[in-house]
Amino acid sequence: MSEGPSTTSVHGGGHFDPAVGAASSPIYRTSTFRFATTDDLLAAARGERPGFYTRHGHPNFAAVEAKFAALHGAEAAVLFASGTAAFAGVIQALVSSGDRIVALADLYGGTRVLLGECARRFGVRVEYVPLAELGRLDRALVGARLLVAEGPTNPMLRVVDVAALAAAAHAAGAALVFDNTFATPVLQRPLALGADLVWESATKALGGHSDLLGGLVAGRAELVERVRTARKVWGAVADPETAWLLERGMKTLVARLARQSETAAALARWLEAHPGVARVWYPGLPSHPDHALARRLLGSGGAVVTFACRGGHAAARALADRVRLVGNAPSLGGVESLLSLPVLTSHAYLTPDERAACGVTDDLVRLSVGLEELADLEADLDQAMGASR
Ligand SMILES: Cc1ncc(COP(=O)(O)O)c(C=O)c1O
Structure with missing residues (x-):
């Protein structure tokens, strides 16, 4: 991001339509895309041109994803149907049965409920470390796949040292997945501090008008591609009008x-x-x-x-x-x-x-x-x- 965040929030990811000169992105209300030839269809299926089938990707999703990635200084981002779906997508992409997740205890309750389901139903081991016991984090992280953290936390607004968490996770070979919902990229950009993936409930400040549900994940292209595949496989997609509303909301973030x-x-x-x-x-x-x-x-x-x-x-x-x-x-x-x-x-x-x-x-x-x-x-x-x- 070379320009300032206000400029990025207005212009990042927007696509100008030269055919009619509309000042805002058009809404493509479509579930699928049609092709002149099967060769074109196969090229789109391989991701070589935009638009194949909306669960795989969509121009209105792409606009929001590009804006979120730009605001976070990330290589890529992916939009989900809710913040919870975004976090579920990260878990589906990166965690397998038998893996261990270490999470800071101060998390949004729904995130803990989801991690509880992973433990009860899918054989994932989850260990919580309260903020008061951060001294035992290094030991807890041995053999862990992920470190899950949030900040400022819901609802105590505890602020965590993202760089220190990233260093601890990486020393143990784990990835830091960070919920930045309360900060937004305006207050904090966890990827620049070493987090591997950042996610936010776009339902909150990104959308900003209590009129939509959405979630976004950003990070390195290779990791985000794995999360995008999870969205396609598990199906937790947003819809084009929601994506457009979110793009509009983010302009004034x-x-x-x-x-x-x-x-x-x-x-x-x-x-x-x-x-x-x-x-x-x-x-x-x-x-x-x-x-x-x-x-x-x-x-x-x-x-x-x-x-x-x-x-x-x-x-x-x-x-x-x-x-x-x-x-x-x-x-x-x-x-x-x-x-x-x-x-x-x-x-x-x-x-x-x-x-x-x-x-x-x-x-x-x-x-x-x-x-x-x-x-x-x-x-x-x-x-x-x-x-x-
Ligand atoms: C910090 C935080 N993360 C994630 C979520 C979940 O977001 P959503 O309701 O969009 O699934 C919430 C919802 O309140 C939240 O407060």
Whole structure:
């Protein structure tokens, strides 16, 4: 990427149609492609020309994949039907029965559920290392195929040292697979820090409008080709209109994230002083355990703030029931502010012990900050917490 990220987010991967001069990419609403000759069909099947059958690839997917790859400085990327499908594609491509995966315990709950399925159903061994026990990571990695990590983490916003994780994984002959959903390429580019594959739920900040599901994986061409083959074989494809919406959303990623992070930083400070709040986790605040690392790696605290309510779970639930402007919904990264209680949503399927290992308590609220005015968000949270005091 030679130009700046704002320019790449607008122009990267777009394809200009000289026939009509449309300023945005056309949507090719097709499941298949037709050919003048069988020789042409065979050339497309070999990947020598774009468009064969949509499960294999599609021009609207290619536009998003090229934009994501450019933003991450990657050789290649591949689009999936959801973030979870993207991670499943990585596992399907790189892991076999009998292999061992080491994962940091602080992961989105759904990622842990998927790894649990791999262990129960497909004979893959999974070992979790909590962030507090990173000292035993090198030993755990001996004989492992993959190291799975995420950062900033959902929902505690823990920031991990990607370069150190990559070095540890590589020393053991393992590959580092990194979930960058909360950072996006605007805040962090894990491939440049040594990760082998980066993936993101495009459902969140990349799409940015809470109107689509998608997932993207990027990395070296050879690895991404294996993941693309997994998409073709297992079939977790997006559709052309979703890809087009995602391309449109990604054009404003840098501008949205800048404004949302600015509002989130101000809200985090406001929450820290609020009598209804027991504790705030925001990487941009000096009180966050990884503040120094966040300053070095991310440069900004991002658009999500997590806080514990004084009054425990009942107070968190009352707040969620009383917000009017902020939505009570299990997602994040959109232009509209949303909150959710991780114990009931992102981490509902973990056992209490598993939640405790990554610091997820039942008084937590995860707040994804949108593009509304700061004062309006403060007023809404204040009335919702005031009512619960
Ligand atoms: C950090 C993180 N990774 C992955 C996912 C899964 O993404 P999707 O819902 O698009 O499958 C989520 C969803 O909340 C998430 O928060």
